[in-house]
Amino acid sequence: MNEPEEKKLAELLKKSLTPLSPELNRDLWPRMLRRLDEQHPARSWIAALVSPAAIASVPWFDWAMLAALVVGLCLFPRSIPIWLYHF
Amino acid sequence: MNTHPYLRAYMAGITVPSMVLLIVLSGFLTARYAYHVPIPIERAIVFPMALVPNIFGLWNIFYLWLRPRRHLPIGLHGAILPFILAPTGFVLGTYLGFLSATAEGLVWFGQIHVPYHYFAVGFCFALIAYYLVWKYLVGFFNEVLGIA
Numbered sequence: 022m023n024e025p026e027e028k029k030l031a032e033l034l035k036k037s038l039t040p041l042s043p044e045l046n047r048d049l050w051p052r053m054l055r056r057l058d059e060q061h062p063a064r065s066w067i068a069a070l071v072s073p074a075a076i077a078s079v080p081w082f083d084w085a086m087l088a089a090l091v092v093g094l095c096l097f098p099r100s101i102p103i104w105l106y107h108f
Numbered sequence: 109m110n111t112h113p114y115l116r117a118y119m120a121g122i123t124v125p126s127m128v129l130l131i132v133l134s135g136f137l138t139a140r141y142a143y144h145v146p147i148p149i150e151r152a153i154v155f156p157m158a159l160v161p162n163i164f165g166l167w168n169i170f171y172l173w174l175r176p177r178r179h180l181p182i183g184l185h186g187a188i189l190p191f192i193l194a195p196t197g198f199v200l201g202t203y204l205g206f207l208s209a210t211a212e213g214l215v216w217f218g219q220i221h222v223p224y225h226y227f228a229v230g231f232c233f234a235l236i237a238y239y240l241v242w243k244y245l246v247g248f249f250n251e252v253l254g255i256a
Binding site for chain 1: 131132135136139145147152155156160190193194197201216217220222226230233234236237239240243244245248252
């Protein structure tokens with residue numbers, strides 16, 4: 022194949038391929054965010070903290086300790102300022 | 109890429125005491141102005157406002173640093189903190205003049221008398237409170253910030 026034929030072949034190849042723009046004509050990031058949101062719906066941190074699943078995962082002895090704390094505060098309300106100071 | 113894990117640990121650590129600070133201040137104000145407990149707020153607030161959040165942040169950094177070396181569950185790690193905070197609070201309270209130690213027990217704000225055996229029980233309650241707070245709240249914020 023001589024040089025003119027190579028040039029002609031190159032031109033034919035260029036014509037046969039649709040031109041590609043180097044930049045995408047759309048922004049992919051919003052679609053990516055939408056897909057992520059579909060997989061893991063955004064929840065506020067407080068909703069995640071007190072979600073039924075999170076509460077159900079608390080073992081019974083932790084509930085017992087929390088109850089003991091609440092009962093202790095109810096029995097000794099004068100200790101509340103000390104708690105406030107030390108937290 | 110440096111993801112600054114210690115900075116995130118500090119931020120996760122200070123979140124809980126910073127949020128509780130609003131309750132602390134409200135409690136102090138209520139005690140002083142509604143129940144006339146002579147709490148010197150401007151002196152008493154120094155410890156919960158300035159020291160406790162920073163100590164929480166540093167303690168969480170220490171937890172993160174310690175994890176690959178000697179792993180301790182975060183609840184137990186937090187339950188150790190009252191052993192540091194209680195003496196620190198006692199020293200500061202004594203120095204600032206609203207906490208005094210007598211033969212019968214401790215006297216807070218010149219009004220609240222706490223016998224030593226009650227103080228021992230209260231300290232056990234503090235361990236429980238810190239265990240729960242660190243296990244569930246600080247642990248949660250560590251998860252949110254990606255360092256759990």
